[in-house]
Amino acid sequence: MTLQVPTSLRIALLAVTLALASNLAVIGFIHWRTYDDAIDAQRQRVVEEAAALSDVYRSGGPAALNAALHDALTEGDPQLLVAILDGKGTPRSGNITALAPPPARLKAGYRDGQVRIAKAGKPIDAGYVLRRLSPTRWLLSGRSYGERLALQRTLQRSLLLAVALSVLLGLVCGLLIARYVAKRVSGIAAAATEIGDGDLSRRVPISGSGDAFDQLGQQINVMLDRIVALMQELRVLTDCLAHDLRSPVGRLRSRIDAAMATDDEEKRNLLLAGVVSEADALMRILTTVLEIGRSEAMASRDQFAWLDPRELIAELAEMYEPLVEDSGADFRLETRGVPLPLFGHRQLLAQAISNLIDNAVKYAGAGRSFVVFAEQSDRDVCLGVADHGPGIADSERAEARRRFGRLDTSRSAGGAGLGLALAEAVAHLHRGRLELEDNSPGLRAFIAIPTGA
Amino acid sequence: MPVAPAYPHAESTIAMGRKILLVEDDSETAAYLVRGLSEQGHNVDHVADGRDGLFLATGGDFDLIILDRMVPGLDGLALLRALRAAEVVTPVLILSALASVGDRIEGLDSGSDDYLVKPFSFAELLARANALFRRADGKAGTADMRLIVADLEIDPLARSVKRGGRAILLQPREYRLLEYFARNAGRVVTRTMLLEQVWDYHFDPGTNVIDVHVSRLRRKLEEGSEQPILHTVRGAGYRLGPAE
Numbered sequence: 001m002t003l004q005v006p007t008s009l010r011i012a013l014l015a016v017t018l019a020l021a022s023n024l025a026v027i028g029f030i031h032w033r034t035y036d037d038a039i040d041a042q043r044q045r046v047v048e049e050a051a052a053l054s055d056v057y058r059s060g061g062p063a064a065l066n067a068a069l070h071d072a073l074t075e076g077d078p079q080l081l082v083a084i085l086d087g088k089g090t091p092r093s094g095n096i097t098a099l100a101p102p103p104a105r106l107k108a109g110y111r112d113g114q115v116r117i118a119k120a121g122k123p124i125d126a127g128y129v130l131r132r133l134s135p136t137r138w139l140l141s142g143r144s145y146g147e148r149l150a151l152q153r154t155l156q157r158s159l160l161l162a163v164a165l166s167v168l169l170g171l172v173c174g175l176l177i178a179r180y181v182a183k184r185v186s187g188i189a190a191a192a193t194e195i196g197d198g199d200l201s202r203r204v205p206i207s208g209s210g211d212a213f214d215q216l217g218q219q220i221n222v223m224l225d226r227i228v229a230l231m232q233e234l235r236v237l238t239d240c241l242a243h244d245l246r247s248p249v250g251r252l253r254s255r256i257d258a259a260m261a262t263d264d265e266e267k268r269n270l271l272l273a274g275v276v277s278e279a280d281a282l283m284r285i286l287t288t289v290l291e292i293g294r295s296e297a298m299a300s301r302d303q304f305a306w307l308d309p310r311e312l313i314a315e316l317a318e319m320y321e322p323l324v325e326d327s328g329a330d331f332r333l334e335t336r337g338v339p340l341p342l343f344g345h346r347q348l349l350a351q352a353i354s355n356l357i358d359n360a361v362k363y364a365g366a367g368r369s370f371v372v373f374a375e376q377s378d379r380d381v382c383l384g385v386a387d388h389g390p391g392i393a394d395s396e397r398a399e400a401r402r403r404f405g406r407l408d409t410s411r412s413a414g415g416a417g418l419g420l421a422l423a424e425a426v427a428h429l430h431r432g433r434l435e436l437e438d439n440s441p442g443l444r445a446f447i448a449i450p451t452g453a
Numbered sequence: 454m455p456v457a458p459a460y461p462h463a464e465s466t467i468a469m470g471r472k473i474l475l476v477e478d479d480s481e482t483a484a485y486l487v488r489g490l491s492e493q494g495h496n497v498d499h500v501a502d503g504r505d506g507l508f509l510a511t512g513g514d515f516d517l518i519i520l521d522r523m524v525p526g527l528d529g530l531a532l533l534r535a536l537r538a539a540e541v542v543t544p545v546l547i548l549s550a551l552a553s554v555g556d557r558i559e560g561l562d563s564g565s566d567d568y569l570v571k572p573f574s575f576a577e578l579l580a581r582a583n584a585l586f587r588r589a590d591g592k593a594g595t596a597d598m599r600l601i602v603a604d605l606e607i608d609p610l611a612r613s614v615k616r617g618g619r620a621i622l623l624q625p626r627e628y629r630l631l632e633y634f635a636r637n638a639g640r641v642v643t644r645t646m647l648l649e650q651v652w653d654y655h656f657d658p659g660t661n662v663i664d665v666h667v668s669r670l671r672r673k674l675e676e677g678s679e680q681p682i683l684h685t686v687r688g689a690g691y692r693l694g695p696a697e
Contacts, residue, residue: 269687272688273687273688276574276688279572281659283552283572284657284659286552287552287553287570287657290552290553291553291554291656294553294555299553299555300553300554300555300558300559303555303558303559303562315652318626319626319652319654319662319666320662322662322665322666322669323660323661323662323665326665345554345555347554347558347654347655347656348554348555348656350654350656351554351654351656351658354656354658354662358658358659358660
């Protein structure tokens with residue numbers, strides 16, 4: 001079983017460790033650069049000198065010791081400190097005037113401390129050894145630190161203190177950071193939990209500071225907006241599909257019922273032919289919905305090839321010419337500019353443009369004419385149709401692009417409302433757009449494909 | 454000069470005894486196809502597994518392979534590619550529920566000769582199968598052979614058309630339409646076959662755009678002649694040939 005450590009604790013530990021590591025690195029570096037063994041050497045020397053004096057006392061008694069002290073003092077070693085102290089630590093002879101601060105009790109052995117060598121002078125740092133000669137007589141022998149050694153001692157002490165402080169500060173920092181992170185993350189987590197529980201309207205709270213957590217939150221919110229929009233679209237699409245398939249299935253049923261009821265074979269065959277064409281229409285709706293989905297998902301891009309937009313338009317115009325003529329309308333082919341070759345899906349582009357032509361035939365009306373065009377604009381190749389029919393009002397254009405989008409009854413004559421949706425999906429597949437513009441009067445519907453794409 | 458055969462009334466009597474391999478895992482579809490094709494006088498071997506299919510296809514001497522794209526064992530397209538890599542040139546008709554234009558193009562690019570989307574009508578399948586037989590037999594004629602259907606005479610080199618000795622002036626596309634009909638004379642040609650073969654479009658336009666072309670062609674062919682030659686076959690498509 002793995003030990004579950006709360007994330008905030010882990011962050012705190014990490015912060016402590018990092019603070020410690022960086023502080024210790026600096027402290028260690030300073031220590032390494034400034035430490036030498038001068039202090040140790042001086043200490044050793046003080047201990048040796050004290051041992052020598054103590055030997056003198058043991059072998060020669062107080063008189064020999066006094067003589068030795070006198071000799072030592074007259075040698076004029078500026079660092080040497082010697083003194084005979086009474087039981088309270090007050091110097092009776094020697095070259096120091098006081099221990100600073102005066103100790104409550106004297107203790108034998110080495111210590112670092114401060115002594116005064118002049119009555120009013122500042123205490124100086126020194127290392128010295130105290131030896132008890134008799135209950136009222138103590139021998140002090142030692143050496144004052146020079147300025148350099150004193151500084152070094154201070155530094156070493158400060159470094160030790162710094163280590164202790166860095167541990168403390170690291171802990172405090174770690175806890176603060178952990179608390180902060182936990183607070184911000186728990187805001188996001190709480191939102192995610194509610195969203196996971198089904199409340200898709202919930203969003204990650206944004207503090208407004210624009211920091212990384214805010215950015216994360218904003219990204220999550222943008223993603224959620226997109227998901228909600230897609231789900232909405234999917235729901236509408238599913239509803240529409242279910243709704244729009246009801247009528248052809250209903251017609252199918254009623255024709256089958258009628259065919260089953262009739263005794264007249266001729267009539268039955270006619271009805272069954274109608275059944276087949278209804279079934280085909282149903283299949284066509286399903287295939288088109290599928291095609292739109294695939295195009296929006298950028299499938300089939302591997303089937304792209306270079307093609308001449310003028311040729312594509314001309315082929316389609318030729319294909320539709322008899323149909324348009326039979327419907328009583330007429331059209332002409334126009335090329336503006338020199339359309340650059342397109343890297344695209346000939347089949348899908350042809351299907352998309354044929355939808356636009358179909359719409360023009362349907363809505364331009366008898367006796368009217370429309371234009372099928374290929375045009376090179378600044379950045380796009382535009383392929384489409386311009387008619388002088390009723391057009392589509394600004395407010396209705398979004399509806400027109402929607403799958404199963406229905407405009408007012410005058411425009412919904414026949415068709416499943418998938419034509420423009422497919423054209424738009426194919427435009428997206430080519431990283432382009434479906435444009436619906438006012439042709440004053442009428443509609444200019446075209447697919448604009450960036451030539452750089 | 455090849456002479457057009459006399460066309461009997463029923464399709465079945467023309468294409469006797471073809472050997473067809475059917476690779477299809479859906480038992481209902483398979484039974485429907487086996488029954489239908491057998492009624493047409495064909496000899497159908499059916500397997501439900503892609504690996505068995507590949508084994509039979511490379512060994513057997515089939516006139517046509519009808520291949521479902523999604524069969525267990527070996528994916529239909531992989532089977533097809535393996536077949537073509539082994540230089541087996543048997544015509545392949547893919548049968549698939551994958552209906553998008555992209556899927557169709559992918560299927561055709563993988564080396565199939567035709568692609569039919571499920572659900573399909575048996576008439577459509579039969580028409581396409583017959584067109585493939587004909588093409589494989591070379592009965593459809595080479596590019597420069599004159600085509601004769603009843604009193605209609607087509608010269609592919611000059612792209613000229615005569616009916617009963619009278620020249621008929623056709624637009625280039627009308628000519629291509631007629632030539633395709635003539636190469637499949639006496640047989641049903643469906644709208645989607647025309648769209649695919651004459652226009653090279655693999656989407657369903659959903660309008661009667663093809664019918665309008667055909668009726669224009671018919672007007673030109675039958676102008677000043679008593680005998681109809683381009684017939685509408687209800688629920689299926691068209692047929693070029695003498696009246697039945």
